[in-house]
Amino acid sequence: MSSEPHIFFNEVNERQGVFHRRALMxxxxxxxxxxxxxxRLMELQLVENNRYKLLSASNQYNYRLVPPPRGRVLDRNGVELASNRPTFRLLVSRDEVGGNVDETLDEVSKVISIPADKRKQLIRDFTQAGRYVPVVVAEDLSWDEFARVNARLPELPGVTPDMGEVRVYNFGGAFAHVVGYVSKVSETDLQHAAEDEDQLLLHHPGFRIGKQGVEKSLDVMLRGKSGGQKVEVDARGRVVHKDPGGDVKPTAGKDVVLTLDADIQNRALEVFGEESGAAVVMDCRNGDVLCMLSAPSFDPNSFVKGVGGKEYAALTGYDHKPLFNKALTATYPPGSTFKTMVALAALENGYDPNIVHVCNRAWPWGGRVWHCDESHGAQNLHGAIATSCDIYFYQCALSLGPNKIAAVAREFGLGEIFDLGIPGQKPGLVPDTDYKKRTFKKDPVWHPGETPSMGIGQGYLHLNPMQLAVQAARLANGNKAIQPRLIHSIGGVLQPRNETAPDLPFKRENIDFVRSAMAAVTSGNGTAARVANLGLGSILMAGKTGTAQGRNYAGGRGVHGTNGAWELRDHAWFIAFAPSDNPRYALSVLVEHGGFGAGAAAPRAREIMRVTLLKDPEIRAMIEKPLPMPAFPQTDPNSPAEGAAPPLPTDANGNPVADPMPL
Amino acid sequence: MTASALTRPGERDRLVIKIGQIDWTFCFLVCLIAGMGGLMLYSIAKASWEPWAMKHMTRFGLCMALLLVLALVDVRVWFASAYPVYAVAFLLLLAVPFVGEVSLGARRWLNLHFVRIQPSEIMKIGLVLALARFYHGLSAAEAKLSWKLLVPAAMILVPVGLVAKQPDLGTAILLAATGGAVMILAGLSMRLVAVGGLGAVVAVPPFVLFVMHGYQRDRILTFLHPEQNPSGAGYHILQSKIALGSGGLLGKGFGLGSQSQLNFLPEKHTDFIFATLAEEFGFVGCFTILALFAAVILIALRTASLSHSHFGRLAASGVISTFALYVFINAAMVMGLAPVVGVPMPLLSYGGTVMITVMVGFGLIQSVRVHRYTEVTSGKGALV
Structure with a gap:
C-alpha cells in the first residue's frame, strides 16, 4: 500500500454505506x-401541572398582613376613651438602598430632621435588622412632613412612606387605670397568647398588645381579625404589584362600651389635684360604675410608643404610686365609714338604738384607756353615727362581737372580689373569729380587746375603695345587693346587669335608720355638715366620714390631721349617696394620707357627686326651675317642676331614668 | 431531485446556480427558531427590545449573512483550511492559560484588543473540520478499527483536556461528544463504542469525586438530589421545573410567565430560556420548538448524506452533531434530566459566541450541500 490511499469504488461505496447507516441511526x-x-414535558406540564402551578403561585403571590383597626373603648355616652389615629412613618430597608444607609439618612434628614442620637439608634437598628426587614426611620410625622417626603420621593430611593394606626388615649391619665394601655408585645405576652388564633398579627411590627385594664382583659375581642393584602413579589421578595381583587379585608376589633362617664371621671381626676387616692361612683339602682379613678395617674400614650427608662423610673419611684389602681388594688382600713355596718349589725341583732353611752374623750376598758376625738357627751346610736363617736361604737361593737359585724359587712360586698371584667382587685379582709383561728396558729383566739378596734373600722379590717362604693350603693339602694358593673357592652352585645341581684337580708327600717343617720352626718352638727353641702338646693347628700389610722400612733408615730410627714398621716374616707331622700348615686372617696375624712375626702366627694347629679337629666330638671309661664307670672318659683308646667326642651324627656344610656 | 446544472462542472461554479442550491427551507427553519428566541427575549425584558431582543436579532441577521457567504465558499477551501483552523484553535487554546482573561472564575477568553475571542468555540469548528479531513483519507476498515484511530482520538482528547482545565466542563463535554459522534458516524466499530460507553459509565463516579471542581461536583450531586437544597444549589433545577410545569398545555401567555418575569428563574435569558418559553407557551410551544430543532437536525443529516465527498459528509454531520448535543443537553438540563452545565440553547439563548459558532457551522453544512458533487480528491487538500 502506498501512502496515498487508493480509494477503490467499492471502498467508496462501503464508506458511504456505513455513513448512511450511521446517519440514519x-x-x-x-x-x-x-x-x-x-x-418528560408531558410529565411536567400535563401530569404534574397542578402541582407546579401551585408552586409557581406561591412563588409569585404573597399575603402581606393588614392589621385590623383595634376596637375602641367608649364611655356610656359614646365618648371615645381609647381610639386609633393614623400615623405616618418612613420605612427604609437596607437591601433597597444598596447598603448606603448613611447616604440615605443624609438625604432623608434634608427633608425632615433626624436628631444625632436618633440617628445613632437608627444605625444600630439597621445593623440588627435583617437585610430585607424595613426599619422605621421616622414615626409620627406631621401631615406636612409626610407630604414633603412624598413629594421628594423620586430623590429618595429605597425610602417607603407608610401609613399605619396607633392607639390613642384621648383623656390622658383620667382612664389610665381602667382602660389600661397597649404596648409592644413581649416574650411573656407571646407565651401567654400561644393559643390565640391570629399568631401572625402578634408578630406584626405595628401590633400592640393590651397590658393593663380593659385593654388587657378584653384584648382578644379588641384585636379583631387581620386581613391580607395580596401582592405579587419578585424573587427577592419585593412587591412588584398589588392585587386589590385578592385582598382579604381585616375585621375591626369590637368596640367596648364602659359604664363610665367621661365628665365625672375627668372631674374626679381634677379634684384630686396632687393628692393620692381613689374615687368610685356607682348608680345605686343598677350597679353601673360611673367613675373609677385612681390618682395620681400617668399618660398611657407614652406606653404605646414604649415608655423611656427615665420616665418609667420616675413613675415607679414616686411614693404616690401613679401606676397603681388604688380603687381596686390598694386596701386600707375603712375607719369610721365602717360604723354604718356596726350600727346595722346592732339593729339587726335587736340592739336598742336609744341606748345612750357617754363620751368623755376617754373610756377605760380592758386594762387600757380608749380614746375619742372629742368629748361628745351622752348620745344614742343615731347621734353617734352623725358625730362619729368612737367611744359609743367601742361599746356597741363589744355588745355584738366580731362575727355578727362581719356577717353584715360581707352582705355589703366588703372583702369581696367583684366581676368587673378588669384585673387587679385585692379582696382585703373582714376579720372574724374563724379568721383568727385560721391565720394565727400561735394565738388563734379572738381577744375581746380586738373587737372595739373593729367597731371603728380599724384592726385587721382593710378594704378597697371599690368595696366601699358597693357598700354605699347597697345602703342607698336599700333592697338589692347590687353588683358593680363596668363593661356595658362588647361589640354591641349588652353585658348582664343587676336584673337578678338578690335581696339584702335586712329589715328595711334598720337600713332606713342607718340612712337617716348618714343624712345627719351632712347636716346639723354632723361631721361633714358644711363640707358635704352640694349647693343644689333641695338635693342633699348623705354620707359618712372616715379617718383611718394608717400607722400605729404609739409605735410608728402616726400623725392625726395634716401635720407631719405625708406617709405618716391618716387616710381620709368619705362614702355617700344622693339625693338623700331618693338615692340614685353612691360613691366612695379615699384620699391616701389625706388627714381627716371630713377635711380631705368629703369636699372631693361633694364635687364628684355634684357633677354626677348634674349629668342626670331628671335631677337637672328638678334643680333647674322651669321658666315662669307668661300667662301665669304668679307661679310659685320654689315648687318643684315635676308634672307641672312644660319644662325646658332639654328637660323634656320623660323617659324612665333606669337606663339613661343612649346606646 | 434533478440537479442537472449542478452535475455539469462548468455550470455548478456559477454564483446564481450556487445560490439556488442553498437549502432555503433549512434557512427558514433556522430563522423561525432564532425569531422565537428574539420573541422570548423581548418578553422577559418586560416587553422591551432592550437589552436583549434587539441585539439578538441584529446578531442573528449578521450571522445569517455570514452563513450565506460561507455557503458559497467552495468545499475544497474548507477542506484545505481544516488542519490550519484546527492548528490555530489549538495554539490559541494553549495560550489561554498564559494570557487569557478571567471571567466568572474561569480563564476562557483571549483579548485580541479589537475583539475578544473564545478559542474553545473556534475549536468546535476546527475539530469537526480536522476530523472530517482526517477520515477523508481513511478506508472503511481503517475507520472501523485500526491503530490510525489513535490520531483522531488524540485530536479530540488533547483540546478537550485543555478546555476542561479552563475550566469549562460544558464545552469540554460538547467537544468530546462531537468528536465521538464524528468517529461513530465515520464507521467506528460498534463493539468499541459499547466498550467505550461502558468504560465511560464506570469512569464517571471517580471522575466526579476526584477530578471535578467543588462547584461542578455540587451541581452533579444537586442534580441527583435537588430537593435537599431548594434555595441553594438545587434552586436552579427546582425553579426551572416550576416554570416548565406551571406552563401546562398552552402556557401562561406571552409576557405572563411569572417565574421568569419576577426573576425566580435564574439565567432566564441564557441557559434557561427554554424554561421561559415553556412557561409562557406551554407544552404546545415546547413541542413545536423541539420539532423545529429536530427538523433542522434531520435536514442537516440528509444534507450530509447527499454529499459525494466523505469530507463533506463528516463535516456536515459533525457540525450538526454539535448542534444536536447543544439542544439535547440544554433541554435535558432545563427539564431536570441532566446536571446543570453551562450549555445554552442554540439560536434561542442570548449570547453572541455560540450564535457565531452555530451559524458558521450551518454555513459549512450549506457549503457541503451547494458543493455536494464537487470532488475532493486529494488527501492533501489540493483544490482541484
Missing amino acids: AGGLTALGVLGLSG
Whole structure:
C-alpha cells in the first residue's frame, strides 16, 4: 500500500454505506431524543401541572398582613376613651438602598430632621435588622412632613412612606387605670397568647398588645381579625404589584362600651389635684360604675410608643404610686365609714338604738384607756353615727362581737372580689373569729380587746375603695345587693346587669335608720355638715366620714390631721349617696394620707357627686326651675317642676331614668 | 431531485446556480427558531427590545449573512483550511492559560484588543473540520478499527483536556461528544463504542469525586438530589421545573410567565430560556420548538448524506452533531434530566459566541450541500 490511499469504488461505496447507516441511526436517535424530551414535558406540564402551578403561585403571590383597626373603648355616652389615629412613618430597608444607609439618612434628614442620637439608634437598628426587614426611620410625622417626603420621593430611593394606626388615649391619665394601655408585645405576652388564633398579627411590627385594664382583659375581642393584602413579589421578595381583587379585608376589633362617664371621671381626676387616692361612683339602682379613678395617674400614650427608662423610673419611684389602681388594688382600713355596718349589725341583732353611752374623750376598758376625738357627751346610736363617736361604737361593737359585724359587712360586698371584667382587685379582709383561728396558729383566739378596734373600722379590717362604693350603693339602694358593673357592652352585645341581684337580708327600717343617720352626718352638727353641702338646693347628700389610722400612733408615730410627714398621716374616707331622700348615686372617696375624712375626702366627694347629679337629666330638671309661664307670672318659683308646667326642651324627656344610656 | 446544472462542472461554479442550491427551507427553519428566541427575549425584558431582543436579532441577521457567504465558499477551501483552523484553535487554546482573561472564575477568553475571542468555540469548528479531513483519507476498515484511530482520538482528547482545565466542563463535554459522534458516524466499530460507553459509565463516579471542581461536583450531586437544597444549589433545577410545569398545555401567555418575569428563574435569558418559553407557551410551544430543532437536525443529516465527498459528509454531520448535543443537553438540563452545565440553547439563548459558532457551522453544512458533487480528491487538500 502506498501512502496515498487508493480509494477503490467499492471502498467508496462501503464508506458511504456505513455513513448512511450511521446517519440514519443518528436521525433515529434524534427522533428518539425528541420523543423522550416530549415525554418528560408531558410529565411536567400535563401530569404534574397542578402541582407546579401551585408552586409557581406561591412563588409569585404573597399575603402581606393588614392589621385590623383595634376596637375602641367608649364611655356610656359614646365618648371615645381609647381610639386609633393614623400615623405616618418612613420605612427604609437596607437591601433597597444598596447598603448606603448613611447616604440615605443624609438625604432623608434634608427633608425632615433626624436628631444625632436618633440617628445613632437608627444605625444600630439597621445593623440588627435583617437585610430585607424595613426599619422605621421616622414615626409620627406631621401631615406636612409626610407630604414633603412624598413629594421628594423620586430623590429618595429605597425610602417607603407608610401609613399605619396607633392607639390613642384621648383623656390622658383620667382612664389610665381602667382602660389600661397597649404596648409592644413581649416574650411573656407571646407565651401567654400561644393559643390565640391570629399568631401572625402578634408578630406584626405595628401590633400592640393590651397590658393593663380593659385593654388587657378584653384584648382578644379588641384585636379583631387581620386581613391580607395580596401582592405579587419578585424573587427577592419585593412587591412588584398589588392585587386589590385578592385582598382579604381585616375585621375591626369590637368596640367596648364602659359604664363610665367621661365628665365625672375627668372631674374626679381634677379634684384630686396632687393628692393620692381613689374615687368610685356607682348608680345605686343598677350597679353601673360611673367613675373609677385612681390618682395620681400617668399618660398611657407614652406606653404605646414604649415608655423611656427615665420616665418609667420616675413613675415607679414616686411614693404616690401613679401606676397603681388604688380603687381596686390598694386596701386600707375603712375607719369610721365602717360604723354604718356596726350600727346595722346592732339593729339587726335587736340592739336598742336609744341606748345612750357617754363620751368623755376617754373610756377605760380592758386594762387600757380608749380614746375619742372629742368629748361628745351622752348620745344614742343615731347621734353617734352623725358625730362619729368612737367611744359609743367601742361599746356597741363589744355588745355584738366580731362575727355578727362581719356577717353584715360581707352582705355589703366588703372583702369581696367583684366581676368587673378588669384585673387587679385585692379582696382585703373582714376579720372574724374563724379568721383568727385560721391565720394565727400561735394565738388563734379572738381577744375581746380586738373587737372595739373593729367597731371603728380599724384592726385587721382593710378594704378597697371599690368595696366601699358597693357598700354605699347597697345602703342607698336599700333592697338589692347590687353588683358593680363596668363593661356595658362588647361589640354591641349588652353585658348582664343587676336584673337578678338578690335581696339584702335586712329589715328595711334598720337600713332606713342607718340612712337617716348618714343624712345627719351632712347636716346639723354632723361631721361633714358644711363640707358635704352640694349647693343644689333641695338635693342633699348623705354620707359618712372616715379617718383611718394608717400607722400605729404609739409605735410608728402616726400623725392625726395634716401635720407631719405625708406617709405618716391618716387616710381620709368619705362614702355617700344622693339625693338623700331618693338615692340614685353612691360613691366612695379615699384620699391616701389625706388627714381627716371630713377635711380631705368629703369636699372631693361633694364635687364628684355634684357633677354626677348634674349629668342626670331628671335631677337637672328638678334643680333647674322651669321658666315662669307668661300667662301665669304668679307661679310659685320654689315648687318643684315635676308634672307641672312644660319644662325646658332639654328637660323634656320623660323617659324612665333606669337606663339613661343612649346606646 | 434533478440537479442537472449542478452535475455539469462548468455550470455548478456559477454564483446564481450556487445560490439556488442553498437549502432555503433549512434557512427558514433556522430563522423561525432564532425569531422565537428574539420573541422570548423581548418578553422577559418586560416587553422591551432592550437589552436583549434587539441585539439578538441584529446578531442573528449578521450571522445569517455570514452563513450565506460561507455557503458559497467552495468545499475544497474548507477542506484545505481544516488542519490550519484546527492548528490555530489549538495554539490559541494553549495560550489561554498564559494570557487569557478571567471571567466568572474561569480563564476562557483571549483579548485580541479589537475583539475578544473564545478559542474553545473556534475549536468546535476546527475539530469537526480536522476530523472530517482526517477520515477523508481513511478506508472503511481503517475507520472501523485500526491503530490510525489513535490520531483522531488524540485530536479530540488533547483540546478537550485543555478546555476542561479552563475550566469549562460544558464545552469540554460538547467537544468530546462531537468528536465521538464524528468517529461513530465515520464507521467506528460498534463493539468499541459499547466498550467505550461502558468504560465511560464506570469512569464517571471517580471522575466526579476526584477530578471535578467543588462547584461542578455540587451541581452533579444537586442534580441527583435537588430537593435537599431548594434555595441553594438545587434552586436552579427546582425553579426551572416550576416554570416548565406551571406552563401546562398552552402556557401562561406571552409576557405572563411569572417565574421568569419576577426573576425566580435564574439565567432566564441564557441557559434557561427554554424554561421561559415553556412557561409562557406551554407544552404546545415546547413541542413545536423541539420539532423545529429536530427538523433542522434531520435536514442537516440528509444534507450530509447527499454529499459525494466523505469530507463533506463528516463535516456536515459533525457540525450538526454539535448542534444536536447543544439542544439535547440544554433541554435535558432545563427539564431536570441532566446536571446543570453551562450549555445554552442554540439560536434561542442570548449570547453572541455560540450564535457565531452555530451559524458558521450551518454555513459549512450549506457549503457541503451547494458543493455536494464537487470532488475532493486529494488527501492533501489540493483544490482541484
